[in-house]
Structures are given as structure tokens and as C-alpha cells.
Amino acid sequence: MHAVRNIRLCTKDCLCLYVCPTGATDTENGQIDKNTCLSGCRACVDACPSHAISLVPDEYPPQQEKTDSVVKALFALAKSKTKQERIASDIAKRTEDPAARQLALALSMSNRVVAEDLIREAGYMLPQSQNVKNLLLSLLETQQPKDFPKEVVEKLLGIL
Amino acid sequence: MKKYICTICGYIYEEVLGVPEEDIVPGTRWENVPEDWVCPLCGAEKFDFKEEEADEEPQQSLEYISDEAHNKDMSSADLSALFSNLSKGCEKQYRIKESELFNQLSEYFSGRADIEEDKEFDDLGVMIKKDLDTGYPAANDSAKASADRGALRALVWSEKTTRILGSILQRYEKTQSSFFEKKNVFVCEICGFVYIGDEAPDLCPVCKVPNFKIEKIKRR
Numbered sequence: 569m570h571a572v573r574n575i576r577l578c579t580k581d582c583l584c585l586y587v588c589p590t591g592a593t594d595t596e597n598g599q600i601d602k603n604t605c606l607s608g609c610r611a612c613v614d615a616c617p618s619h620a621i622s623l624v625p626d627e628y629p630p631q632q633e634k635t636d637s638v639v640k641a642l643f644a645l646a647k648s649k650t651k652q653e654r655i656a657s658d659i660a661k662r663t664e665d666p667a668a669r670q671l672a673l674a675l676s677m678s679n680r681v682v683a684e685d686l687i688r689e690a691g692y693m694l695p696q697s698q699n700v701k702n703l704l705l706s707l708l709e710t711q712q713p714k715d716f717p718k719e720v721v722e723k724l725l726g727i728l
Numbered sequence: 729m730k731k732y733i734c735t736i737c738g739y740i741y742e743e744v745l746g747v748p749e750e751d752i753v754p755g756t757r758w759e760n761v762p763e764d765w766v767c768p769l770c771g772a773e774k775f776d777f778k779e780e781e782a783d784e785e786p787q788q789s790l791e792y793i794s795d796e797a798h799n800k801d802m803s804s805a806d807l808s809a810l811f812s813n814l815s816k817g818c819e820k821q822y823r824i825k826e827s828e829l830f831n832q833l834s835e836y837f838s839g840r841a842d843i844e845e846d847k848e849f850d851d852l853g854v855m856i857k858k859d860l861d862t863g864y865p866a867a868n869d870s871a872k873a874s875a876d877r878g879a880l881r882a883l884v885w886s887e888k889t890t891r892i893l894g895s896i897l898q899r900y901e902k903t904q905s906s907f908f909e910k911k912n913v914f915v916c917e918i919c920g921f922v923y924i925g926d927e928a929p930d931l932c933p934v935c936k937v938p939n940f941k942i943e944k945i946k947r948r
Contacts, residue, residue, distance in 0.1 A: 634879075635876070637873070643802075643806075646806060653805065654843070659847070667905035670945055673945050681918070682920040685813070686886060692810055695821070703810075720832050
């Protein structure tokens with residue numbers, strides 16, 4: 569567990585700098601140096617008056633198991649939502665009426681958020697989970713169009 | 729005297745109390761509340777309220793799963809949503825590089841998604857009805873049977889959001905652009921709740937996130 573700072577909450581009281589036993593917080597980029605930070609020490613977390621620092625696990629527990637029936641049912645809904653997102657965004661692109669466009673944009677964004685959340689709970693919550701890695705691998709193993717960003721997938725598999 | 733609860737946000741209309749600040753005097757029966765009255769918290773229509781004491785019967789376990797469910801292959805649109813959410817997940821873990829890469833994948837698949845040229849708002853209404861009539865009951869049953877708390881949480885939020893979208897589309901159908909001509913349109917970035925009104929509510933009525941996570945959609 570190492571400490572990270574949420575720069576949007578940080579009010580520059582610099583108490584972390586004062587309490588850190590190793591100087592891991594004295595960086596110029598506003599982030600805490602992961603290599604110097606003592607795992608689980610939390611002195612800065614407790615000292616920060618703005619609650620801007622928290623401990624992030626270096627390794628996450630395995631993702632919760634999902635039953636087949638839940639995955640199927642969530643994906644059935646998510647597929648309906650991604651389709652509705654597309655329909656709404658295409659209405660937004662072609663309509664001449666500004667109010668209709670505004671409504672269509674709202675519907676498109678709403679459906680995207682809902683689809684993301686349903687898919688997340690269908691077994692794709694943790695970016696570093698095996699499920700995500702398997703999906704990325706399967707993209708590399710299947711035939712893809714010419715413009716497919718293979719190097720992006722490879723980079724991800726390398727650092728996740 | 730009865731009570732009616734908003735199925736979107738949980739607001740309760742009590743006949744005995746009325747809503748004096750909106751000129752609905754105490755003791756006003758539900759059927760006498762004006763048809764165009766909307767939920768003071770979330771803007772849902774009367775249609776979206778149900779009588780509070782109506783006990784929900786435990787649902788029979790449905791074996792129903794829609795046809796699409798058997799197709800585990802993901803479309804480009806699905807992959808785009810999957811990767812944009814992983815991008816957000818990386819951001820929350822302060823993994824900025826990974827977040828950017830997932831975002832690139834999401835954009836790529838978004839560009840490849842099917843174009844829906846001949847569909848209109850009515851078609852969305854039909855799909856919403858199908859989600860509410862069959863998709864949600866089936867998914868809720870599965871999630872309950874599997875005691876999957878994460879899935880149940882997502883289903884509670886998205887079913888409410890789906891209801892409000894259906895209700896907004898019905899109002900749009902009746903009044904076209906006039907019903908929000910002078911109003912703003914907001915979308916909750918966390919659960920997708922859509923609100924039409926002057927100002928965003930302090931908290932999202934569906935997921936309760938504070939309103940700095942509720943985005944105003946500009947009219948262009």
C-alpha cells in the first residue's frame with residue numbers, strides 16, 4: 569500500500585512533507601514518489617488536514633466471481649444501452665432542432681454511463697484483472713482490421 | 729389517506745399532507761393531483777409513482793433471458809463502453825498512462841460502431857419499454873439468485889435511470905421541444921440520471937452523488 573495525493577483536494581498545507589520519514593512527498597510534480605514511500609506507513613494520510621492523501625493497494629484481491637446467468641443478463645441489458653447510445657448520438661448528429669439535439673446528447677451520455685456500469689459489474693471492474701487481460705489477448709489473437717491499434721493493446725498487456 | 733412513492737427517487741406524496749408550497753392542499757387525493765404535476769425532487773411524472781402499501785410479491789424465478797444474452801460476442805459499441813470504463817477505473821487508481829491507453833481503445837471502437845441512421849426517439853422508447861418489461865426482471869432475478877451485490881447495485885441505479893428516460897421521452901413526444909425550452913438539461917456522470925429543470929439537484933436522486941458530478945448539457 570503506497571500513498572497517493574489527490575491534487576484536486578490538496579490545499580498545499582504541506583504537512584505531508586513535515587511528517588514523511590523518507591521525504592517521498594517532496595516531489596515537484598505534486599505526486600508522492602512510489603519508490604521512496606514506505607508501504608503502509610500512512611503518516612501523511614493521517615496528517616493531511618484536507619484528506620487529500622489515501623493509500624492505494626499495490627495488489628488488488630481477485631475480482632469477485634460472477635455467475636454465468638448474471639453475466640448474460642447484464643450483457644443483454646448493456647447491449648440494449650450501447651445501441652440506444654448510438655441511436656441517440658446519431659439523432660444528435662443529424663437533427664436541425666437545437667432542443668432535440670440537446671435531448672439526444674443527454675440520452676446518449678446517459679446510456680453510455682449506464683452501459684459502462686452494467687459491463688463493469690459483469691466482470692470487468694478491475695483493469696488489472698485476468699478477465700481484462702484475457703479480453704485484450706483475444707483481441708490480439710483474432711483477425712482485426714488494418715487500422716486496429718495493436719501496439720496500444722500490447723503496451724497495456726505489458727504494464728497492467 | 730394514502731401515500732404514493734416515486735419509483736425513481738423515493739419521494740413520498742402523502743395525501744394527508746399535500747404539497748402546500750405547490751398549491752396542492754392537505755388532503756388532496758392522488759387522483760386529484762394535476763396530471764402535469766411532477767416529482768418535486770427528480771421531475772418524474774405521476775405515472776412513475778406507485779401506491780406505497782402495495783407489497784411487492786416475491787417474483788417467480790424467471791428463466792427468461794433475452795436472445796442477445798446468448799451472444800457473448802461484444803459489438804464495437806460494447807467494447808467502446810467497456811474500455812472507457814476501464815479508463816475511468818485506472819484514473820481512480822492514479823494509473824494515468826493505462827487510463828490514456830484504454831481511452832484510445834475506447835475511441836477506436838467507438839469509431840467502428842454501427843451507425844443507426846433511420847432510428848428516432850420513438851425507437852428509443854420501444855427499447856426502454858423492453859428493457860423494463862423483460863431485461864430488468866430477468867437480470868434482477870439472476871443477481872438475487874447469485875447474491876451478487878455489485879450487480880444488484882448497478883441494476884437498481886440503471887433501472888431507475890431507464891424509467892426516467894422513458895418518462896422524459898413520453899413528455900417529449902407529447903410536447904416536443906416546448907417542455908424544456910426554458911429549462912436546462914443535466915446528466916449524472918455516475919449513474920446516467922437525466923434531470924430537466926432550472927438547476928441541478930444538490931444530490932443525484934438516484935445514486936446520491938453530490939452535484940459537482942452532474943453535468944449540464946449545453947444547447948448548441
